[in-house]
Amino acid sequence: MARKKAKLVRIANDSTRRATFKKRKNGLLKKVSELATLCNVSTCMIIYTPEEAAMQPEAWPSPPEAARIVVQFRNIPLVEQRQKMLSQESFLSQRIAKLEDQLRRAERKNRELSVSLLVNEALASGRLPVVGIDDAAAVARAADSMLKEVRERINKEAAW
Structure with a gap:
């Protein structure tokens, strides 16, 4: 069953906010892990939690590996980074x-389909339906093109 769209506002209740943060963080970690595995790329994720300001930021896959990936990225020339x-x-x-x-x-x-339809109507009825000057000119060009193709086919067949 599909969930309804969540409103993007700060969750007022502390315990609900922490529980939601934990669930979403785990979902995000799973996506980053899947991205690394499926695409065979180096990925890292660093999370700063405001409630735990005294603690170190959380890093995935590990703090040294995340630091290595960040250093590797920063060593790439700025032009290539951007x-x-x-x-x-x-x-x-x-x-x-x-x-x-x-x-x-x-x-x-x-436009091509409408011109083709007008050409077919003209061929079926023997006369061009009432159209504007632009449509009439497009029908004339299409008819000329078709006539040219027919003549080329006739010449090919005659050459055989």
């Missing part, structure tokens, strides 16, 4: 550009 990093803004910009490209392709395909 090459694949995305801010929320750049991620959304890339996503918008990709969706706009998909939209343009879908619009082009819809």
Whole structure:
């Protein structure tokens, strides 16, 4: 059964907040572990708990391994570090550009299909339906293209 979406507000009750933190932390640890295993990459997770400010931050898989991974990352030149990093803004910009490209392709395909439908209607009825000048010009271009293809096929067949 699906859970309803949780409201992202601070949990007022201390004991409930600690229990939720513990459950979510364990879920996050599991995901990081799975990511490391499935993708064969070095991963680490460092958690700072505000309630336990006096204690050291919790590190996964271990504090020395997490430190090694952080040092390894910091040793990479800054240009390479930032090459694949995305801010929320750049991620959304890339996503918008990709969706706009998909939209343009879908619009082009819809336009081709509507022109093809108009050509078929014209062929079936013997006359072009009442359309605007842009649609009539597109139908004429499509008809010319089809006529050119037919002529090429005829020439190929005649050459045999």
